[in-house]
Amino acid sequence: MVKGLKIHSQAAQKAQSELFTEDALKFLAALHRTFEPTRQSLLVAREEAQRRYDSGVTLDFASETAHVRAEPSWHCAPPAPGLEDRRVEITGPTDRKMVINALNSGAKTFMADFEDSSSPTFSNMVTGQINLRDAIRRQIDFEVNGKKYKLSEKPATLIVRPRGWHLDETRVTIDNAPISASIFDFALYFYHNVHELVKRGLGPYFYLPKMEHYLEARLWNDIFNFSQSYVGMSHGTIRATVLIETLPAAFQMEEILFELRTHSSGLNCGRWDYIFSFIKKRRADRRAVLPDRKDVTMTVGFMDSYVRLLIQTCHRRKVAAMGGMSAQIPIKDDAKANEIAMDKVRADKLREVTAGHDGTWIAHPLINQIARTVFDEHMLGPNQYHVLREEVKVSAADLLNTKVPGQITDQGVRDNVSTSLAYTAAWIGGNGCIPLNYLMEDAATAEITRIQLWQWVKYQSRLDSGQTITVEYIDRLIKELTPGIKKIAPGIKDEHLKIAVDYLKGQIRKTWPSEFLTSDLMPYLALADGVEGQWQRASL
Known part of the structure; x- marks a missing residue:
């Protein structure tokens, strides 16, 4: 066992014994000791920023990074193997059955989620890591009650979403302090799978959630560089897509891409968290009171502005501008209601692809064909990087527009x-x-x-x-x-x-x-x- 590191839970002992090897724990400890002080300082900076918003300071594009936004010559890394075409991405938690079904869904990629769609019990977190390890090695097949679950010959490309910077992993402490849940999820997945993924012609790919500042993206980039050097892997092997799902991040899309540019695979419209953040960051502003949740759609002012800016920003920097999640799921016992729900999905995906998105999210395998048909009809190539949206002019006032009908x-x-x-x-x-x-x-x-x-x-x-x-x-x-x-x-x-x-x-x-x-x-x-x-x- 690594000195100063303690595991405080006995949950999922078999998974722990396979996951918590001495070398893996040494890597985890090295990341914690190197980067935890920076994480803590960035969390304090979030609190200070919120106090400014509460006092009436209005969000705006940062003046100190105007040169980054103005410089046209820099671009992000080209698409990594398996990420060239991302027209449909399925998302979901990391239980064994879900992993197989998602990888077999026909979607181009599967975002295995340790964050918003997973309850972070220790068993869920460690067994989820084992399931992903087994899936990468094609050793995940199992049988239950006579039904066999078997991975297909050509599964979707795997992308992993670790938990956000704000969460601790309290079941593991190092030097008498809980470690970052983000580092825990990233470290164990990366360490156990990076060489196997590269051997199979892919790489360790991630979705990064809930960032609020470009310095938080810089922290991830520093962790990526450290980790690749630690295992003797070329820098740029890791690729990451950032979810723009906080209001402050919408004002720093260019800067976030710039910080991660050698590891970047683009940005995603994390629409639901973005609505949550829009209200939370403007909690002291009664003008930001919104109507019923169902009325806060992607076509209202502040949401449409954020989407158009994201697409323009990504395509200017030659990376994917990913669409978001339709919440509708198939309705088995009511054909008419199911038709209405699926029509909403079609309309949402049509809006995304015609706006210039390079792909979209789904939460259920049965919706893959609907989303795929829409994108296949309107996106003939692997992406739409050529759709530059140069006509788009989004101001700070547009991103803060609170006029929402309803x-x-x-x-x-x-x-x-x-x-x-x-x-x-x-x-x-x-x-x-x-x-x-x-x-x-x-x-x-x-x-x-x-x-x-x-x-x-x-x-x-x-x-x-x-x-x-x-x-x-x-x-x-x-x-x-x-x-x-x-x-x-x-x-x-x-x-x-x-x-x-x-x-x-x-x-x-x-x-x-x-x-x-x-x-x-x-x-x-x-x-x-x-x-x-x-x-x-x-x-x-």
């Missing part, structure tokens, strides 16, 4: 309450991705419901009926809706639902909303994994 309705509030309670309870129980009312909900969509409820209470918003949204009104809805949550989300435990209720009631009463529900609720998972409270940065 109203706040009683049904919209009810939907937010139900989704928040159901998802939170499921997440505490170890499930990070659940279907609700024929929509796939993950941490990002649940965050929208939480922060909208907080925002509506904070600013005493009114329903279309004229009723004021108060703490008492939300409390009544919570009381009314809680008994039915287990019907719409089977498998939720009573004790987890109680925590979800208490959490939501606490959130709507706060002066400012919590940064992330995953940070708030992580201690429950850690305690369930046997971790003592002294290692928790957050309190229950």
